[in-house]
Amino acid sequence: MSRPSEDELISAYFAPLAGPGAFGLSDDAGLLAAKQGQDIAVTTDIAIAGVHFFPCDPPGTIARKVLRINLSDLAAKAAEPLGFLLGLALPESWTGPWLSGFAQGLGEDAADHDCPLLGGDTVKTPGPLVIAITAFGAVPGRSMIMRGNVAAGDRIYVTGTVGDAALGLRLRKGAAEDAPWIESLSRADAAYLAGRYLLPQPRLALRRALRAYARAAIDISDGFAGDLAKMLRLTALTADVQFAQVPLSCAGRAALRAAPSLTGTILSGGDDYEILCAIPPSHCAAFEAEASAADVPVTSVATAARGKDPPLFKDAEGRAVTLARPSFQHF
Amino acid sequence: MSRPSEDELISAYFAPLAGPGAFGLSDDAGLLAAKQGQDIAVTTDIAIAGVHFFPCDPPGTIARKVLRINLSDLAAKAAEPLGFLLGLALPESWTGPWLSGFAQGLGEDAADHDCPLLGGDTVKTPGPLVIAITAFGAVPGRSMIMRGNVAAGDRIYVTGTVGDAALGLRLRKGAAEDAPWIESLSRADAAYLAGRYLLPQPRLALRRALRAYARAAIDISDGFAGDLAKMLRLTALTADVQFAQVPLSCAGRAALRAAPSLTGTILSGGDDYEILCAIPPSHCAAFEAEASAADVPVTSVATAARGKDPPLFKDAEGRAVTLARPSFQHF
Numbered sequence: 001m002s003r004p005s006e007d008e009l010i011s012a013y014f015a016p017l018a019g020p021g022a023f024g025l026s027d028d029a030g031l032l033a034a035k036q037g038q039d040i041a042v043t044t045d046i047a048i049a050g051v052h053f054f055p056c057d058p059p060g061t062i063a064r065k066v067l068r069i070n071l072s073d074l075a076a077k078a079a080e081p082l083g084f085l086l087g088l089a090l091p092e093s094w095t096g097p098w099l100s101g102f103a104q105g106l107g108e109d110a111a112d113h114d115c116p117l118l119g120g121d122t123v124k125t126p127g128p129l130v131i132a133i134t135a136f137g138a139v140p141g142r143s144m145i146m147r148g149n150v151a152a153g154d155r156i157y158v159t160g161t162v163g164d165a166a167l168g169l170r171l172r173k174g175a176a177e178d179a180p181w182i183e184s185l186s187r188a189d190a191a192y193l194a195g196r197y198l199l200p201q202p203r204l205a206l207r208r209a210l211r212a213y214a215r216a217a218i219d220i221s222d223g224f225a226g227d228l229a230k231m232l233r234l235t236a237l238t239a240d241v242q243f244a245q246v247p248l249s250c251a252g253r254a255a256l257r258a259a260p261s262l263t264g265t266i267l268s269g270g271d272d273y274e275i276l277c278a279i280p281p282s283h284c285a286a287f288e289a290e291a292s293a294a295d296v297p298v299t300s301v302a303t304a305a306r307g308k309d310p311p312l313f314k315d316a317e318g319r320a321v322t323l324a325r326p327s328f329q330h331f
Numbered sequence: 332m333s334r335p336s337e338d339e340l341i342s343a344y345f346a347p348l349a350g351p352g353a354f355g356l357s358d359d360a361g362l363l364a365a366k367q368g369q370d371i372a373v374t375t376d377i378a379i380a381g382v383h384f385f386p387c388d389p390p391g392t393i394a395r396k397v398l399r400i401n402l403s404d405l406a407a408k409a410a411e412p413l414g415f416l417l418g419l420a421l422p423e424s425w426t427g428p429w430l431s432g433f434a435q436g437l438g439e440d441a442a443d444h445d446c447p448l449l450g451g452d453t454v455k456t457p458g459p460l461v462i463a464i465t466a467f468g469a470v471p472g473r474s475m476i477m478r479g480n481v482a483a484g485d486r487i488y489v490t491g492t493v494g495d496a497a498l499g500l501r502l503r504k505g506a507a508e509d510a511p512w513i514e515s516l517s518r519a520d521a522a523y524l525a526g527r528y529l530l531p532q533p534r535l536a537l538r539r540a541l542r543a544y545a546r547a548a549i550d551i552s553d554g555f556a557g558d559l560a561k562m563l564r565l566t567a568l569t570a571d572v573q574f575a576q577v578p579l580s581c582a583g584r585a586a587l588r589a590a591p592s593l594t595g596t597i598l599s600g601g602d603d604y605e606i607l608c609a610i611p612p613s614h615c616a617a618f619e620a621e622a623s624a625a626d627v628p629v630t631s632v633a634t635a636a637r638g639k640d641p642p643l644f645k646d647a648e649g650r651a652v653t654l655a656r657p658s659f660q661h662f
Contacts, residue, residue, distance in 0.1 A: 007561075023477065023478075023479070026478060026479060026561075026565060027408075027477055027478050027479070028374060028404040028407045028408060028478065028549060028550055029372040029373060029374040029404050029405065029407075029408045029410070029468070029475075030372070030373045030374070031370050031371070031372060031373070031470075031475055032370060032371040032372075032373055033370050033472070033473075034365030034369065034370065034371060036367055038365065039362050039363060039364050039365065040362070040363040040365060040371065041360040041361070041362060041363075042360060042361045042362070042363055042416060042449055042450060042465075042467070043359060043360040043361070043416075043450060044416040044417075044418050044450065044451060044452050044463070044465055045418070045452045046418040046419070046420050046452050046454050046461070046463060047454075048420055048454060048455075048456045048457075048458070048461075050457060051454065051455065051456060051457065052454070073359040073360050074360065076359045076360075077358075077359060077360045079360070085373060085374075085375040085465055086375075087375050087376070087377040087418070087463045087465075088377070089377050089379055089461060118373055119373060119374060119375065120375060121375050121376045121377050123377050123378075123379060123382065123383070124379075124382065125379045125382060125458065125459065125461070126379075126381060126382065126458070126459060127379070127456065127457070127458020127459045127461075128456070128457060128458045130377070130379075130420060130456070130458075130461050130463075132375070132377060132418045132461075132463035134373075134375055134416055134418075134465040136373070137360070139362075141364070142364075144360075144362055146354065146358055147357060147358050147359065148354070148357060148358070218359060219359055230338075230357075234357060
């Protein structure tokens with residue numbers, strides 16, 4: 001059977017996902033209709049097969065993950081998703097069923113998050129599959145929540161639990177040295193950690209709480225320790241963090257009990273897609289109540305303090321936890 | 332010397348290009364401040380080394396070309412550039428001088444087109460270099476010029492000249508069968524065609540003329556014949572085009588004289604990044620005057636007529652010009 005043309009491919013797989021601003025993917029550009037008094041947050045992420053995801057994972061899951069990574073950036077800005085663009089570079093080996101699964105997962109997630117496809121570009125590549133997603137979100141005019149606005153004395157909160165995805169990735173890789181702790185996990189715990197790597201949960205539901213009470217926020221993509229350092233150093237702040245206060249899942253705790261050296265992976269492995277945010281002390285109670293109403297677990301982990309050093313992590317005995325590297329780095 | 336971290340790479344090469352909505356590239360998202368009564372046109376293009384550009388070309392020129400391909404989409408929508416996002420997947424072999432040249436070319440073109448960098452993502456790839464640019468442009472609210480709005484009787488205009496870039500690409504590839512016509516060209520004509528492939532000229536200056544008089548517009552990326560067909564079929568129209576009326580450059584005419592079989596390459600080779608647009612007959616004179624005032628050459632090539640067949644190209648004797656394929660297709 002001959003391969004479909006680019007236009008046929010778009011109309012077969014992606015036109016069904018097109019939102020009202022996409023004109024059936026038949027135009028040079030999509031359209032974002034901005035409402036009065038709103039600004040638009042724009043974010044983009046590139047994901048490469050074999051680098052950012054396992055090529056053999058279900059295509060729908062791969063699509064969902066890359067969309068959700070972008071939605072997590074919008075969540076950190078307390079933005080309301082408006083739509084996204086999809087850039088896709090397909091290797092020669094793509095198949096109809098693969099692309100169909102990819103489009104289905106993408107379409108379901110786009111619908112679930114009210115974030116329709118507005119346009120894109122599909123090309124062929126001699127290299128690995130590349131997925132480049134750009135997402136748009138509405139924020140109140142002139143008041144998007146930034147990373148670089150933490151004040152000394154602000155409480156630092158984190159959503160959900162930290163380190164699960166990084167543990168899930170090590171579990172997927174299954175290096176020989178990891179066999180003892182991996183084999184010590186229950187099947188349910190192993191599946192939980194693997195699932196947290198496979199499919200992040202963007203914290204869009206925290207929007208109201210962030211808009212009402214947060215002074216600053218960042219999403220954790222490159223590791224809790226490194227992203228906390230990034231946020232704090234923009235206003236020359238630091239923090240002492242008791243490791244015992246960092247929220248871990250039951251599965252994460254089980255892994256850590258089996259291999260205490262996993263602390264570094266948990267704190268700096270990345271791929272969490274949880275939100276770190278700074279709340280002035282007077283707003284903490286209200287923030288916690290609003291987060292709870294939105295069903296987003298939040299944990300206070302530290303207080304921002306003046307200082308130029310990166311945040312210090314301390315164990316139960318008050319000793320510094322040393323991290324081989326504070327965060328995931330591509331280069 | 333050790334490689335810079337991702338953050339160091341961004342602050343060294345890309346932070347200097349950051350516009351006011353980019354916050355020094357230190358946040359999760361960039362910000363587009365929409366003005367009241369404006370909508371935002373969004374467009375994205377992925378370019379792969381060895382597929383969309385020659386990897387050995389100067390890095391600044393590669394950067395400019397990919398930005399300009401996006402600006403050409405904005406030009407077709409009569410949009411005013413607001414900024415762009417850069418997704419970059421670098422192979423292991425990247426060097427500081429290469430990236431420095433890339434950033435310099437990109438920065439100069441961004442400044443020349445008032446289109447600042449608003450954010451991006453830089454990752455490492457085991458495959459070829461990938462450049463994914465998303466560009467934003469302001470359009471009057473609720474009235475972006477679309478492709479699919481041509482009416483029967485509209486005159487079809489094209490900017491500039493057609494086919495130069497496709498000839499330039501063949502010239503760069505230098506296949507043995509092309510040697511006769513390539514060698515017959517003057518050095519100036521050869522350089523002109525190669526330059527048209529290397530650096531498109533987005534027709535942003537046509538904005539006022541398009542907004543005032545155009546019923547529909549499309550930018551020619553995949554070939555004059557195919558993109559004209561795409562625009563016309565959206566409203567079930569067709570056209571007869573005299574090949575002699577299609578505007579060619581002096582260099583293009585010289586190539587065609589040497590090898591009349593180049594007609595197909597000229598009409599359907601792509602990479603023109605000129606604008607095709609439909610003007611109601613009563614507005615043609617005013618459109619031509621406004622385009623001339625903006626220093627954008629425009630040529631009337633056909634009249635839209637009812638019919639479902641693709642546009643028919645005819646030679647001086649009225650015979651149909653057959654095209655092996657109407658446009659460039661990736662798949």
